[in-house]
Amino acid sequence: MTDVSTPPNRGSAATVPVGTVLSLRDIRKSFGSLNVLDGLNLAVYPGEVFGFLGRNGAGKSTAIRLIMGITRSDSGQINVFGQPLQDDVVGIRQRIGYVAQDQNMYPWMTPRVLARFVRGFYPRWDEQRYWSLVNDFELPAKRRIGTFSGGMKAKLALTVALATRPELLILDEPTAGMDPVARREFLDLVREQTQRDGATTFFSTHLIDEIEAVAERIAIVESGQTVYDGALDPLRNSVNRWSIPMSLYVPGALPGNFALDSLRVLSEGERQGRWHMTLQFSETTLATTEIVLNDGWRHDVMSLEDVFIALVSNA
Amino acid sequence: MAAISLLAKDVREHRMAALFLLAGSVGVVLLLLAQNRAAAYSMSSFEIVRFALISFLPLITLIVGNRLIVREYLSGTRQFVEALPVGQNLPLLLKYATGLIYLELVAIVMVLLAAQAAGFADDVTLDYLLLIIGKTAVMVWLYWSIVFCFSLCGYLRLALYLVTAAIVALLAFYPGINTDAVPPFALMDDQLFVFERDLIPWFDLTGTAVLAFCFTAAGFLLTRIGEGSVVERLAKPMTRRDYVALGVLAAAGLAVWSTLLERNQRQAIEFSSQQVIRLDDPFVSVLYADETYRASAAALAKRNSDSLIALQASLGLARIPDVRLVLAPSRDKHDIDYATADGVFITANWLEHDSYDDAILDSVILHGVLSAQTGGRAMFEPYHWVLDGFTRWWVEQGTQPVRSEHRNELTARALWVLDTDPLAVDLVSRWQLTADRFSYPSAESLAWSVMSYLEHTEGRSAVLSLALEFLTTPVRPTVLGTVTDRQAGVAQRIDRATGMSPDMLFSGWRSWLDNQRTEAGIVSLRDRIPALSGSVTSVSDESGVHRLEASYTAQAGIERPEVYASGLNGSCILKHDYIGPFDTEFEVADDYQDEADCQVGVVVHSIGSVYSPGDRVFIALDFEGPDFHQPLRLHAERLTVR
Numbered sequence: 001m002t003d004v005s006t007p008p009n010r011g012s013a014a015t016v017p018v019g020t021v022l023s024l025r026d027i028r029k030s031f032g033s034l035n036v037l038d039g040l041n042l043a044v045y046p047g048e049v050f051g052f053l054g055r056n057g058a059g060k061s062t063a064i065r066l067i068m069g070i071t072r073s074d075s076g077q078i079n080v081f082g083q084p085l086q087d088d089v090v091g092i093r094q095r096i097g098y099v100a101q102d103q104n105m106y107p108w109m110t111p112r113v114l115a116r117f118v119r120g121f122y123p124r125w126d127e128q129r130y131w132s133l134v135n136d137f138e139l140p141a142k143r144r145i146g147t148f149s150g151g152m153k154a155k156l157a158l159t160v161a162l163a164t165r166p167e168l169l170i171l172d173e174p175t176a177g178m179d180p181v182a183r184r185e186f187l188d189l190v191r192e193q194t195q196r197d198g199a200t201t202f203f204s205t206h207l208i209d210e211i212e213a214v215a216e217r218i219a220i221v222e223s224g225q226t227v228y229d230g231a232l233d234p235l236r237n238s239v240n241r242w243s244i245p246m247s248l249y250v251p252g253a254l255p256g257n258f259a260l261d262s263l264r265v266l267s268e269g270e271r272q273g274r275w276h277m278t279l280q281f282s283e284t285t286l287a288t289t290e291i292v293l294n295d296g297w298r299h300d301v302m303s304l305e306d307v308f309i310a311l312v313s314n315a
Numbered sequence: 316m317a318a319i320s321l322l323a324k325d326v327r328e329h330r331m332a333a334l335f336l337l338a339g340s341v342g343v344v345l346l347l348l349a350q351n352r353a354a355a356y357s358m359s360s361f362e363i364v365r366f367a368l369i370s371f372l373p374l375i376t377l378i379v380g381n382r383l384i385v386r387e388y389l390s391g392t393r394q395f396v397e398a399l400p401v402g403q404n405l406p407l408l409l410k411y412a413t414g415l416i417y418l419e420l421v422a423i424v425m426v427l428l429a430a431q432a433a434g435f436a437d438d439v440t441l442d443y444l445l446l447i448i449g450k451t452a453v454m455v456w457l458y459w460s461i462v463f464c465f466s467l468c469g470y471l472r473l474a475l476y477l478v479t480a481a482i483v484a485l486l487a488f489y490p491g492i493n494t495d496a497v498p499p500f501a502l503m504d505d506q507l508f509v510f511e512r513d514l515i516p517w518f519d520l521t522g523t524a525v526l527a528f529c530f531t532a533a534g535f536l537l538t539r540i541g542e543g544s545v546v547e548r549l550a551k552p553m554t555r556r557d558y559v560a561l562g563v564l565a566a567a568g569l570a571v572w573s574t575l576l577e578r579n580q581r582q583a584i585e586f587s588s589q590q591v592i593r594l595d596d597p598f599v600s601v602l603y604a605d606e607t608y609r610a611s612a613a614a615l616a617k618r619n620s621d622s623l624i625a626l627q628a629s630l631g632l633a634r635i636p637d638v639r640l641v642l643a644p645s646r647d648k649h650d651i652d653y654a655t656a657d658g659v660f661i662t663a664n665w666l667e668h669d670s671y672d673d674a675i676l677d678s679v680i681l682h683g684v685l686s687a688q689t690g691g692r693a694m695f696e697p698y699h700w701v702l703d704g705f706t707r708w709w710v711e712q713g714t715q716p717v718r719s720e721h722r723n724e725l726t727a728r729a730l731w732v733l734d735t736d737p738l739a740v741d742l743v744s745r746w747q748l749t750a751d752r753f754s755y756p757s758a759e760s761l762a763w764s765v766m767s768y769l770e771h772t773e774g775r776s777a778v779l780s781l782a783l784e785f786l787t788t789p790v791r792p793t794v795l796g797t798v799t800d801r802q803a804g805v806a807q808r809i810d811r812a813t814g815m816s817p818d819m820l821f822s823g824w825r826s827w828l829d830n831q832r833t834e835a836g837i838v839s840l841r842d843r844i845p846a847l848s849g850s851v852t853s854v855s856d857e858s859g860v861h862r863l864e865a866s867y868t869a870q871a872g873i874e875r876p877e878v879y880a881s882g883l884n885g886s887c888i889l890k891h892d893y894i895g896p897f898d899t900e901f902e903v904a905d906d907y908q909d910e911a912d913c914q915v916g917v918v919v920h921s922i923g924s925v926y927s928p929g930d931r932v933f934i935a936l937d938f939e940g941p942d943f944h945q946p947l948r949l950h951a952e953r954l955t956v957r
Contacts, residue, residue: 068398070397070398072542093399093400100394102394104392104393105392105395106324106395108328116323117320117323117324118320119320121316121320121400122400
């Protein structure tokens with residue numbers, strides 16, 4: 001397999017993002033001998049919906065726990081709203097709306113009691129917005145949260161997060177465990193509300209379609225490292241798959257006349273009588289080089305999911 | 316604001332349970348205090364606080380810990396709180412403080428209720444009260460710290476509680492370990508916790524507080540190890556492997572425990588000498604030490620064995636505790652040592668006894684037998700008069716008619732007591748006061764005469780019924796059994812046994828006793844009881860040396876008191892002893908005494924005091940003469956040296 005030393009569009013510690021709402025630089029975190037984050041880098045800019053994509057166990061939730069200041073990184077720098085997180089964890093959290101993966105709200109509380117409890121923590125708490133969202137989401141104000149379905153709990157968590165009038169909204173796989181209808185409904189609400197508030201949104205998920213539905217820019221994390229950080233379209237364009245019948249395949253041959261240092265071979269192998277090759281090009285290469293295929297090679301269409309799988313499998 | 320929100324949330328979540336627990340605790344304490352009112356002089360109300368501290372307060376602490384901490388960690392709601400904008404330690408710190416304050420409140424309410432009740436029979440000073448509150452507060456802190464620390468250990472806490480309970484049981488009950496000086500056991504000492512009032516047990520308080528601090532620190536440390544990952548792991552359900560490990564641990568613990576018990580099984584005391592009279596069924600053995608005393612020892616063993624056989628048959632007792640007697644010829648004839656830890660063990664000198672002295676010794680033996688039979692319950696105040704009265708009655712007339720000279724002496728003594736203090740007629744609730752003031756022989760004569768009255772009016776079976784009701788049932792081993800048993804109060808028991816209410820019984824007895832005051836033998840003895848009363852003063856002389864002084868005054872109607880006093884056939888004796896901080900029943904010994912001719916109008920006893928300011932001293936002024944076998948107490952008081 002061929003590889004390049006510096007993959008294209010990979011987040012780099014050397015890049016210091018300016019004007020970010022959130023930036024993580026070379027974050028490392030391990031639990032005992034298990035390295036969960038191994039030099040994670042990413043940057044989130046004001047007003048954008050940022051998708052944080054990764055497989056289960058890739059380190060997404062650990063990264064979010066670090067961003068929330070629940071745990072501390074072993075090394076690296078986290079800046080939120082332009083200041084180091086550790087300088088004022090509580091103050092920063094007051095400006096973040098957070099929807100967790102598991103909704104661990106007190107089951108004995110009702111939405112009414114929950115509001116009474118939570119508003120003491122957020123100086124910017126917007127009671128009117130909370131109740132308007134409760135009504136919009138058709139949540140029963142006097143029913144115990146313990147009796148709510150998973151979707152209702154997620155909606156309530158989003159309601160609480162939005163009622164804090166956050167400057168940064170962090171959603172950690174909020175649709176986990178929801179049925180497709182509830183998931184779609186929830187994503188529509190997220191899109192609608194974030195557009196309305198204009199808050200920067202950090203959306204973590206392992207589902208590609210969710211990212212496609214809401215995100216403008218994404219980071220893909222695998223094995224604790226950023227394997228892609230950028231917009232969706234360039235990602236789609238940068239990764240391509242070609243195939244050639246086995247009878248025509250010459251070992252070591254490439255689909256086109258590419259310079260080896262301008263690409264990364266994400267995968268190659270035989271399937272159904274054809275040799276398949278998936279390549280990732282840097283943005284510069286794509287902008288400056290015209291792809292001319294060698295004889296016998298065919299371009300295969302890739303979905304974003306294919307791109308994602310190719311990237312994380314190779315990471 | 317965040318702290319207020321967290322507090323308000325906990326209050327809202329747990330208020331009903333908190334109120335229920337507080338009301339339940341207060342209810343139980345009030346119930347116990349009401350039960351104890353009848354025994355105000357034999358059991359301090361503060362013993363109920365100690366009982367609460369070692370029984371239901373740990374349970375309340377467990378419930379509070381479970382609700383405040385365990386529930387938060389096991390249900391995952393902790394993760395909701397930790398994502399809120401609040402300091403990392405604040406939520407747990409608030410929970411710790413909330414639990415501690417609540418538990419201290421419950422405990423202090425209990426102490427104050429007990430203090431209010433204790434005031435009926437005791438001098439509850441502010442210092443004493445603060446000392447009890449201090450001990451209680453430190454113990455509650457320790458309980459809460461342990462529960463707090465273990466509550467953070469998730470499912471493992473159950474195993475930790477079991478191990479802790481096993482360690483506590485081992486330390487508290489294993490005979491090879493002396494916990495008298497080890498906090499918190501020393502702090503919870505059954506005597507010192509309640510009755511210590513002068514000294515602050517700094518070592519025990521500090522030791523217990525250090526333990527509490529260690530558990531608290533361990534709890535908070537646990538939440539910081541691996542940034543809470545340890546606590547998080549512990550909050551997950553135990554695996555099958557965990558259960559197996561715990562099972563092995565429990566089995567190993569049980570094996571060690573049973574081995575230790577086996578190795579330390581106590582052997583009953585047994586005389587190894589050849590000079591012992593042994594009788595079986597019931598077991599009575601007498602050690603006489605010298606062959607010349609063999610006949611006397613054999614007679615004593617036979618007399619008591621016969622008496623116990625008859626008693627066993629009359630009361631239907633399945634078994635009689637073993638009785639062991641030791642002859643100590645060098646002792647005074649009324650100096651009897653008595654222990655009931657392992658059956659009944661008595662040391663006495665009966666070589667110069669007449670029949671009345673024999674009856675005193677026999678009633679002491681029987682007293683021990685019935686006390687051991689009931690596991691000490693018969694010594695409890697509302698029952699004590701029945702124990703003393705019945706034992707003397709059984710010895711005097713249980714198996715043979717009462718001797719007239721015994722009857723006269725006992726009756727004269729009883730009449731003297733009632734004439735001096737008419738309130739002594741209330742045997743049920745004033746027994747300890749009467750025994751304090753007039754000494755046990757006089758109190759016993761009162762109770763004996765009640766039994767005689769009962770025999771006279773209702774027959775022998777009524778006396779046996781009373782004994783069956785009060786003196787044959789030990790304290791029940793279970794809470795339910797105790798509650799059921801306690802449903803019947805003393806009045807109900809008297810009614811059930813005799814068919815009479817206590818008022819009827821005691822008023823009938825009083826009239827019956829009054830009718831005997833004109834009998835010649837009784838009149839003769841009563842005339843020989845000195846018509847004197849005494850008083851004691853605690854003074855310091857010019858050089859600052861403390862002295863105890865006592866004087867006597869003749870009762871009204873005595874002509875030429877000085878002549879009357881000097882003509883009395885006997886001596887006036889001041890007896891005194893240090894009673895320490897313990898305000899329990901006390902019989903002053905003859906070890907410290909000042910004997911003098913009786914006089915009035917002058918200081919008869921003036922002794923250089925060995926006591927220091929703050930010491931509590933029991934002072935008795937007794938009259939001893941040839942007409943009565945045991946002293947007549949003219950005056951008694953508990954005095955605090957100033």
